[in-house]
Amino acid sequence: MTGSPLSLAVAFQAGPIAVTEPVLVTWGIMLLLAGGSWLLTRRLTLHPSRAQSVLELVVQAIEAQIADVMRAEPASYLPLIGTLFLFILTANWSSLIPGIEPPTAHLETDAALALIVFVAVFWFGIGSRGLRGYLATFAEPSFLMIPLNVVETITRTFSLVVRLFGNVMSGVFVVGIVLSLVGLLVPVPLMALDLLTGAVQAYIFSVLAMVFIGGAVAPKEPNA
Numbered sequence: 001m002t003g004s005p006l007s008l009a010v011a012f013q014a015g016p017i018a019v020t021e022p023v024l025v026t027w028g029i030m031l032l033l034a035g036g037s038w039l040l041t042r043r044l045t046l047h048p049s050r051a052q053s054v055l056e057l058v059v060q061a062i063e064a065q066i067a068d069v070m071r072a073e074p075a076s077y078l079p080l081i082g083t084l085f086l087f088i089l090t091a092n093w094s095s096l097i098p099g100i101e102p103p104t105a106h107l108e109t110d111a112a113l114a115l116i117v118f119v120a121v122f123w124f125g126i127g128s129r130g131l132r133g134y135l136a137t138f139a140e141p142s143f144l145m146i147p148l149n150v151v152e153t154i155t156r157t158f159s160l161v162v163r164l165f166g167n168v169m170s171g172v173f174v175v176g177i178v179l180s181l182v183g184l185l186v187p188v189p190l191m192a193l194d195l196l197t198g199a200v201q202a203y204i205f206s207v208l209a210m211v212f213i214g215g216a217v218a219p220k221e222p223n224a
Contacts, residue, residue, distance in 0.1 A: 022103040029090050029103070033083075069207060070214035077213065080120055084113065085206040092168055092198025102198075105169040107161065114160040117209045121153070125216030134216065160208060167201050 009021045040055050048056060062082045066074035091104045103109040125134040138149040 021101065022106045022109055025094060025100060026091070026103045026109060029087060029094065033086055033090060065207070066210060069210040070217075072214065072217065077124070077210070080116075081206055081210060084116070084209060085202050088113065088164070088205055089199060089202035092202060093195060095194060095198070102168055104164055104201075107165050110161045110165045110168075113164070113205070114157050117160060117212060118153075118157045120209070121212050121216045124213050128217035133218075137216070156208075156212060160205060164201055164205055167197060 010018045013019070040051055044052060059078070059082070062085065063074040063078060066072070066077050066081055070077065088104060091102050091109070093102075094100050095102045095105075104113075122134070125137070128134075129137070138146050138153075140149070
């Protein structure tokens, strides 16, 4: 990726609608995750195979993280948090495929992911506290804090966009520049670092989503 990080290459035209490459890659990632999930879960047994064991470890790790961060039963939040983490991780690592730019290196994708978290905060907050109870949290600790609490809700969502976009885009951009200057072998260590950064950013985004949602719902201790 050596051009402008804000540019969007058009993959094809669907009538009057221009389908861009980030959208096409996003569809591919969604199909990959949906198809992989179906293949891994269609024959679950009490004596798990190696693939099922790995899947169970991933699910248990995400559930444990939700319980630790949100102090709540993870079942209600696992589909959203797990999907966010796996999608962002896969999207970040898609840069390893030659000619593919990760959709998370574009503001539009990151804004959509942050918007999902923004809506989820309201959804789970209202579901846990009720509409009146959730809106009352904006007046804590006093009514004078309402404007600040509203601004905080908006700015922390914006911070999700900037953090994910900046880190992913910069990694891909640097690897692309080095690759164009010095050839194929030298950027390999940078690509390995980019893999680590992609995993860390997926984890941070998911943890921040847990923190924001956990702050909106009524506190509940997970069952022992």
